[in-house]
Amino acid sequence: MVAAQLRLSRLVSPTLSRHLLLALGAAVLLLLLSAQIGAYDDYQLTAVAIFAVATAGLTLLTGLNGQLSLGHGALMAVGAYTTSLLLKDHQLAVVVVLLVSVLSTGLIGIVFGYAAARLRGPYLAGATLTLAVALPQVATRYKNIFGGEEGLTVTPTAPPAWLGADFPPERWLAWIALAAAVVTILLLANLLRSSAGRAFKAVRDNEAAAALAGIDVARTQVLAFVISASCAGLAGALFAYWSGVTAPAGFSLSLSLQLVTAIVIGGLGSLAGAVWGSVVLVFVPALTSGMASSLNLPSSIANNLPLAIYGAILVIAMLMVPYGIQGALTRILKIGRTRWGRSPASGNKGVVDWDDPAADP
Amino acid sequence: MAVGCVVGLLAACGNSTSSTNNSGTNTASAPGITATTITIGSTQPLTGPAAPGYSEIAPASNAYFQYLNAHGGIFGRKITYNYVDDGYNPTITASQTRKLVLQDKVFAIFSALGTPTHLAVADYLNTEKVPDLFVSSGCNCWNDVSKYPNTFGWQPDYTIEGKVLGQYIKQSLSGKKVGYFFQNDEFGLDGVKGLDDQLGASSIASRQNYVPTNTNVGPQIAALQASGAQVVVSFTIPAFTALALLTAAKLGYHPTWVVSNVGSDVPTLTGLLTTFSKGAVGGQLLGGLVTDTYLPLISDSSNPWIKLFKGIHDQYISSLPWDGNVLYGMADAYTLAQAFKAAGRNPTRSSFVKSLESAKLSNGPGLAPFGYSSTNHLGYLGVQVATIGADGTETTAGPVFTSSDSGPISQYGGSASSPPANGIP
Numbered sequence: 001m002v003a004a005q006l007r008l009s010r011l012v013s014p015t016l017s018r019h020l021l022l023a024l025g026a027a028v029l030l031l032l033l034s035a036q037i038g039a040y041d042d043y044q045l046t047a048v049a050i051f052a053v054a055t056a057g058l059t060l061l062t063g064l065n066g067q068l069s070l071g072h073g074a075l076m077a078v079g080a081y082t083t084s085l086l087l088k089d090h091q092l093a094v095v096v097v098l099l100v101s102v103l104s105t106g107l108i109g110i111v112f113g114y115a116a117a118r119l120r121g122p123y124l125a126g127a128t129l130t131l132a133v134a135l136p137q138v139a140t141r142y143k144n145i146f147g148g149e150e151g152l153t154v155t156p157t158a159p160p161a162w163l164g165a166d167f168p169p170e171r172w173l174a175w176i177a178l179a180a181a182v183v184t185i186l187l188l189a190n191l192l193r194s195s196a197g198r199a200f201k202a203v204r205d206n207e208a209a210a211a212l213a214g215i216d217v218a219r220t221q222v223l224a225f226v227i228s229a230s231c232a233g234l235a236g237a238l239f240a241y242w243s244g245v246t247a248p249a250g251f252s253l254s255l256s257l258q259l260v261t262a263i264v265i266g267g268l269g270s271l272a273g274a275v276w277g278s279v280v281l282v283f284v285p286a287l288t289s290g291m292a293s294s295l296n297l298p299s300s301i302a303n304n305l306p307l308a309i310y311g312a313i314l315v316i317a318m319l320m321v322p323y324g325i326q327g328a329l330t331r332i333l334k335i336g337r338t339r340w341g342r343s344p345a346s347g348n349k350g351v352v353d354w355d356d357p358a359a360d361p
Numbered sequence: 362m363a364v365g366c367v368v369g370l371l372a373a374c375g376n377s378t379s380s381t382n383n384s385g386t387n388t389a390s391a392p393g394i395t396a397t398t399i400t401i402g403s404t405q406p407l408t409g410p411a412a413p414g415y416s417e418i419a420p421a422s423n424a425y426f427q428y429l430n431a432h433g434g435i436f437g438r439k440i441t442y443n444y445v446d447d448g449y450n451p452t453i454t455a456s457q458t459r460k461l462v463l464q465d466k467v468f469a470i471f472s473a474l475g476t477p478t479h480l481a482v483a484d485y486l487n488t489e490k491v492p493d494l495f496v497s498s499g500c501n502c503w504n505d506v507s508k509y510p511n512t513f514g515w516q517p518d519y520t521i522e523g524k525v526l527g528q529y530i531k532q533s534l535s536g537k538k539v540g541y542f543f544q545n546d547e548f549g550l551d552g553v554k555g556l557d558d559q560l561g562a563s564s565i566a567s568r569q570n571y572v573p574t575n576t577n578v579g580p581q582i583a584a585l586q587a588s589g590a591q592v593v594v595s596f597t598i599p600a601f602t603a604l605a606l607l608t609a610a611k612l613g614y615h616p617t618w619v620v621s622n623v624g625s626d627v628p629t630l631t632g633l634l635t636t637f638s639k640g641a642v643g644g645q646l647l648g649g650l651v652t653d654t655y656l657p658l659i660s661d662s663s664n665p666w667i668k669l670f671k672g673i674h675d676q677y678i679s680s681l682p683w684d685g686n687v688l689y690g691m692a693d694a695y696t697l698a699q700a701f702k703a704a705g706r707n708p709t710r711s712s713f714v715k716s717l718e719s720a721k722l723s724n725g726p727g728l729a730p731f732g733y734s735s736t737n738h739l740g741y742l743g744v745q746v747a748t749i750g751a752d753g754t755e756t757t758a759g760p761v762f763t764s765s766d767s768g769p770i771s772q773y774g775g776s777a778s779s780p781p782a783n784g785i786p
Contacts, residue, residue, distance in 0.1 A: 040463035047456070140545075140572050149546050149572065150477040151451060153484055170463070243455040245481035248574075250452030289445070298680060303407040303416060303446060 057231020079236025105233020151247025393468025421690025523555020
């Protein structure tokens with residue numbers, strides 16, 4: 001009885017209503033933004049949303065549960081290949097395709113999560129690294145099913161008729177991806193404020209202490225892995241629609257490393273940081289290739305310069321803002337608050353802001 | 362006469378050969394076309410596994426366009442060539458192609474390189490009705506008029522190449538045991554289809570394949586050696602031709618190598634062999650190798666096309682080696698200039714495609730004619746066999762043969778053409 005009342009009150013808790021309001025605000029803003037910009041900007045916005053889904057899931061696993069995964073690119077491949085295989089011979093609604101992709105990747109996540117829960121530190125990183133290296137090879141080995149190096153092409157989703165004949169398909173896909181990103185981040189933010197979320201962090205900070213407090217460490221780790229894998233699956237499915245092709249080269253080790261880079265640059269352990277990281281992943285390479293081509297250098301140098309500049313920017317960023325973009329923003333806000341005499345976290349007294357990396361011990 | 366045409370742009374040269382209206386003033390008739398410029402785009406492997414050699418193609422095309430622009434352009438318009446790196450990764454090709462179409466608003470995609478990479482965007486380009494011209498790949502997938510009405514190939518498809526090489530083996534290397542070594546994708550499989558057509562699938566001693574991501578070809582070469590194959594036909598990209606030759610040399614295996622055109626450029630292979638063996642061997646491994654060509658040989662300095670392109674190379678891109686990739690890039694740029702010339706003063710995307718199907722372009726630097734028509738989007742229809750001597754010089758052998766994927770092989774009787782005096786169509 002008491003439990004039922006608690007559950008009911010949790011449904012309409014202030015946290016949920018705050019998150020819902022934020023999500024709704026973000027959705028409206030993004031909708032307005034997507035309608036203002038050109039088709040290629042919509043296409044890039046879609047990429048940001050896709051990476052945000054994947055990095056939000058990875059943040060949960062690495063930033064908040066302390067399990068480092070170098071194999072999330074491969075989990076995205078599972079989602080992408082599920083989508084491509086579903087769409088190969090059938091015309092299915094986007095929602096159905098996305099859900100099936102989430103489920104299939106979640107299943108792989110259970111298998112891998114159990115293995116991962118037994119491993120620590122570099123061993124876990126090594127195991128997930130194998131996933132990133134080996135899984136794309138399956139596609140070349142079973143060419144008849146997965147299409148080998150050429151991969152599988154994906155039929156794009158046409159915008160519904162009521163949007164008009166001239167509605168750009170890029171904008172329609174942006175809407176789908178943004179909706180997926182907002183829902184994913186809303187669900188994750190809510191989860192992190194729940195007892196499950198507190199268990200994740202307790203396991204990350206001290207496994208022995210968490211176990212003494214009655215938390216099943218292994219189960220918590222598997223759960224984190226499965227949720228994180230499902231997010232990667234959703235991102236992979238959207239990625240398949242976005243690029244129009246699912247090929248092993250698209251899901252190489254470098255994709256997995258890019259995702260880890262994004263959550264570190266964005267601010268480890270914060271969902272907002274995951275979004276910042278995704279923005280960096282999409283826009284900085286575009287910026288550097290523009291810079292390189294404007295310099296008029298010999299082709300052997302100019303061809304490799306964008307990657308070099310990208311690397312340099314990441315190194316400098318890590319040296320200057322070690323807590324990532326979100327960490328830096330939080331610090332700036334804090335300095336502002338003390339200067340103008342407002343006490344930090346005045347809105348929710350006594351609550352430690354777990355999403356705030358600067359507030360972590 | 363040709364100079365006169367360029368100088369007197371407004372004089373209606375070529376009216377007799379074209380039904381389009383060439384007189385009047387330039388207008389912004391299509392996306393990517395203004396009164397003074399034509400913007401085209403391309404995705405190229407400037408970095409990554411396919412970059413050695415192939416990264417020279419786009420700069421070479423661009424050098425030809427610079428030359429063209431300096432000599433008056435096409436109907437007074439200058440060509441802007443916007444080529445971007447995709448690292449031979451289909452996913453990057455997909456996003457970069459959308460950037461070229463949606464943001465840079467190119468008129469057409471030109472010479473986009475690679476089979477797996479370009480298959481990723483062929484659907485998209487045709488949905489958007491963007492002309493997809495002269496794909497740098499010999500996959501016969503580009504010749505699918507109903508599925509890809511805006512896509513055109515350029516180099517001879519790998520099946521035709523396989524058939525002509527197969528015929529050569531049947532006639533000149535008869536009685537020898539034949540084995541295959543090929544890339545396990547459309548490139549290798551198309552080539553094998555053509556070879557089997559001539560040699561008979563059951564007579565092949567051993568069929569070995571590789572994927573470009575695995576550089577260990579030891580097991581495959583050992584299997585070919587064990588099968589007793591005396592001739593090995595190799596449908597490989599340059600890096601894997603070099604790896605196969607080196608591995609075979611290490612095993613003391615010396616068959617007659619027959620290598621497809623894309624994997625047989627002598628300067629590129631010599632460089633790769635030297636690098637891979639850390640200087641132990643070089644071009645001497647290429648002696649006796651059989652290949653084929655559809656363009657004049659780069660070493661044939663008396664050929665007027667080679668003179669023209671070598672001159673442009675020396676003037677604009679002298680830092681790049683003079684090799685088959687540079688020749689390729691210039692030759693397909695020349696074809697594009699021909700196509701723009703034929704499409705008339707103010708083309709739209711669809712009128713350009715129609716014109717290419719009906720214009721019957723002359724074969725330019727190519728040894729065989731183009732196949733372009735409303736039912737055929739193949740480029741050059743044939744090849745000539747060539748052999749590489751012990752000193753590394755390539756010489757052509759026998760006549761030019763043309764064919765199609767299913768038709769018979771026939772000898773081409775046409776004669777080689779000469780470039781216009783000023784080098785632009």
